[in-house]
Amino acid sequence: MTTAATVEEAAPQAGLLAAFESALAEDSRIEPRDWMPDAYRATLIRQMAQHAHSEIIGMQPEANWISRAPSLRRKAILMAKVQDEAGHGLYLYSAAETLGVGRDELLDKLHAGRQRYSSIFNYPTLTWADVGAVGWLVDGAAITNQVPLCRCSYGPYARAMVRICKEESFHQRQGYELLLALSRGTEAQHAMAQDAVDRWWWPSLMMFGPPDTESGHSEQSMAWKIKRHSNDELRQRFVDICVPQAEVLGLTLPDPDLRWNEERGAHDFGDIDWTEFHEVLRGNGPCNEQRITQRRTAHEQGAWVREAATAYAAKQGTEHGEVR
Amino acid sequence: MTANDWPLWEVFVRSRRGLSHSHAGSLHAPDAEMALRNARDLYTRRAEGVSIWVVPSTQITASSPDEKDSFFEPAGDKPYRHPTFYKIPEGVRHL
Amino acid sequence: MNPVLVSTALPLGDDALVLAQRLGEWAGHAPVLEEDVALANIALDLLGQARVLLSLVGDEDELAFGREERAFRNVQLVEQPNGDFAHTIARQLYFSTYQELLYTELAQGDSELAPLAAKAVKEVAYHHDHARQWTLRLGDGTAESHERMQRGLDALWRFTGELFQPVEGLGTDLGALREPWLERVSAVVRQATLTMPEGPDVTSWSAGAGRQGIHTESFGRMLAEMQHLHRAHPGATW
Numbered sequence: 141m142t143t144a145a146t147v148e149e150a151a152p153q154a155g156l157l158a159a160f161e162s163a164l165a166e167d168s169r170i171e172p173r174d175w176m177p178d179a180y181r182a183t184l185i186r187q188m189a190q191h192a193h194s195e196i197i198g199m200q201p202e203a204n205w206i207s208r209a210p211s212l213r214r215k216a217i218l219m220a221k222v223q224d225e226a227g228h229g230l231y232l233y234s235a236a237e238t239l240g241v242g243r244d245e246l247l248d249k250l251h252a253g254r255q256r257y258s259s260i261f262n263y264p265t266l267t268w269a270d271v272g273a274v275g276w277l278v279d280g281a282a283i284t285n286q287v288p289l290c291r292c293s294y295g296p297y298a299r300a301m302v303r304i305c306k307e308e309s310f311h312q313r314q315g316y317e318l319l320l321a322l323s324r325g326t327e328a329q330h331a332m333a334q335d336a337v338d339r340w341w342w343p344s345l346m347m348f349g350p351p352d353t354e355s356g357h358s359e360q361s362m363a364w365k366i367k368r369h370s371n372d373e374l375r376q377r378f379v380d381i382c383v384p385q386a387e388v389l390g391l392t393l394p395d396p397d398l399r400w401n402e403e404r405g406a407h408d409f410g411d412i413d414w415t416e417f418h419e420v421l422r423g424n425g426p427c428n429e430q431r432i433t434q435r436r437t438a439h440e441q442g443a444w445v446r447e448a449a450t451a452y453a454a455k456q457g458t459e460h461g462e463v464r
Numbered sequence: 465m466t467a468n469d470w471p472l473w474e475v476f477v478r479s480r481r482g483l484s485h486s487h488a489g490s491l492h493a494p495d496a497e498m499a500l501r502n503a504r505d506l507y508t509r510r511a512e513g514v515s516i517w518v519v520p521s522t523q524i525t526a527s528s529p530d531e532k533d534s535f536f537e538p539a540g541d542k543p544y545r546h547p548t549f550y551k552i553p554e555g556v557r558h559l
Numbered sequence: 560m561n562p563v564l565v566s567t568a569l570p571l572g573d574d575a576l577v578l579a580q581r582l583g584e585w586a587g588h589a590p591v592l593e594e595d596v597a598l599a600n601i602a603l604d605l606l607g608q609a610r611v612l613l614s615l616v617g618d619e620d621e622l623a624f625g626r627e628e629r630a631f632r633n634v635q636l637v638e639q640p641n642g643d644f645a646h647t648i649a650r651q652l653y654f655s656t657y658q659e660l661l662y663t664e665l666a667q668g669d670s671e672l673a674p675l676a677a678k679a680v681k682e683v684a685y686h687h688d689h690a691r692q693w694t695l696r697l698g699d700g701t702a703e704s705h706e707r708m709q710r711g712l713d714a715l716w717r718f719t720g721e722l723f724q725p726v727e728g729l730g731t732d733l734g735a736l737r738e739p740w741l742e743r744v745s746a747v748v749r750q751a752t753l754t755m756p757e758g759p760d761v762t763s764w765s766a767g768a769g770r771q772g773i774h775t776e777s778f779g780r781m782l783a784e785m786q787h788l789h790r791a792h793p794g795a796t797w
Contacts, residue, residue, distance in 0.1 A: 203586040210789040211620045211797045216606050222586050223599035227506055230592055234490040244469040326795050442590025445644050448700025449494035502593045505600050
């Protein structure tokens with residue numbers, strides 16, 4: 141609900157901060173109308189907006205293959221998945237709105253380049269196998285990130301994430317199944333699958349964000365229980381999950397330094413090219429311009445439709461649910 | 465509100481017959497009819513509902529968390545409203 | 560192959576497949592996110608219908624990806640490019656009204672299409688409702704939306720006559736659906752403060768139209784895109 145913002149206007153009375161902190165300490169949830177520190181609110185808005193934008197921009201690289209899906213079964217799956225992503229964007233915008241910020245405002249910021257989306261979507265989907273690699277690796281990394289968010293301290297965000305995680309379980313599996321079919325298919329299909337994994341592996345590892353030593357927001361977010369695990373912790377977890385899955389796929393992960401470390405009980409892996417990460421973040425990835433332009437164009441070209449519906453509602457006197 | 469900015473609606477879904485509607489989330493729509501349809505598409509894609517309510521978000525009056533004490537605590541000391549308050553001899557059934 | 564199903568399930572399956580393909584092109588381009596979701600819902604329903612219908616005839620993928628343009632039996636209406644949102648809605652209004660009437664008839668019959676029709680009629684009723692709601696809003700919205708909606712209705716009118724051409728073996732008099740179709744469409748159009756298009760509802764080309772395998776220019780390109788990957792890997796499974 142949108143009535144949230146008003147509460148914080150009141151001078152922070154003694155005890156409000158204490159109540160907030162004790163709610164966190166008890167692992168209880170913060171709800172929209174509760175008092176919360178401005179910085180907590182701002183951090184949540186930033187993170188939820190970025191998350192919502194990622195879902196919406198993330199539709200593009202996969203929608204790129206809907207028209208060309210090589211079987212009707214795959215076409216239906218892909219369409220349903222891209223549709224889910226639109227839905228997930230909507231859940232997240234709706235959760236962000238409980239903090240007193242409008243969706244139009246968030247979209248404007250996205251279109252103006254003032255709010256980010258996940259950099260992973262600035263990479264292109266060049267072959268059909270990329271649809272599989274995105275499902276297995278990108279959704280896999282996203283799920284690793286998102287599952288702990290189901291216990292995030294902010295109630296509406298946590299609830300949206302529960303719904304999203306439940307729905308997304310099929311996303312990763314369809315990607316894996318798609319790659320498996322390719323890997324076990326013809327020579328050309330196998331090569332297509334390996335090529336896709338080669339291109340998506342490193343960008344997927346970058347999805348967990350900069351190393352803990354450099355991550356600006358992490359510590360405070362952990363204290364607020366918005367974030368539950370550090371970037372490097374989640375990245376390690378993801379690598380350890382992927383290695384045996386790649387073996388079953390019959391595909392190799394493009395990292396000569398990847399090996400099991402008995403002592404740590406985890407896989408060691410090679411250095412991530414953080415220069416590439418920062419460059420893509422800065423707007424210099426292969427698809428940054430294309431993605432944001434398509435989004436902005438859809439929004440601008442849709443303006444007359446949205447205006448028409450508003451005008452119609454006004455004429456009918458139904459805009460705020462007034463019954464005719 | 466600009467023409468481009470449709471109002472926000474709260475969505476309540478009855479997941480199956482016999483249960484009450486519960487809050488599922490919100491969405492934007494130009495009017496009530498479209499809000500219902502958008503809610504159907506958004507919140508029941510996996511057959512999660514048999515009935516939907518949509519309510520303009522601005523029409524909802526909520527209790528304030530500041531009133532928590534006066535609103536909810538008085539009920540806390542009326543344990544006699546709960547069945548576990550009463551001791552019934554063992555063996556008495558259908559009570 | 561059952562020849563009756565070839566002549567009945569194939570055209571209806573192609574209608575659904577081709578329209579699903581067109582609607583799928585909206586993904587990520589819709590005027591508002593809620594419509595991304597709604598249009599995908601409709602496309603998924605249609606794709607599901609297509610798969611059932613094509614499977615009655617043979618292997619769904621061989622049929623969808625292996626046939627040349629001339630072997631497709633869909634009406635030309637469904638292959639028309641999306642155009643703007645009003646154009647898409649006009650196509651939806653014309654086609655969903657037709658599909659709802661047709662499936663209602665088929666569901667009451669005892670052909671092999673009856674079970675599919677019984678399930679699909681609920682889906683297409685929703686598609687019709689979606690098209691109706693948007694026709695009203697665009698027609699009676701702003702001056703710009705009114706003009707665009709009228710243009711969409713007018714531009715597609717010439718493809719509506721084909722809907723009522725007989726389909727051999729269907730056991731349903733498609734010509735008889737024309738009156739109720741006109742009634743329903745014009746009721747929506749009038750309520751939306753728009754006018755029913757005038758002029759012929761078929762083109763004058765004697766070669767025939769979609770049901771005879773004669774299609775419009777953009778259809779070949781649509782098929783090329785849809786089929787190229789599948790065809791580039793003969794015999795592969797996906």
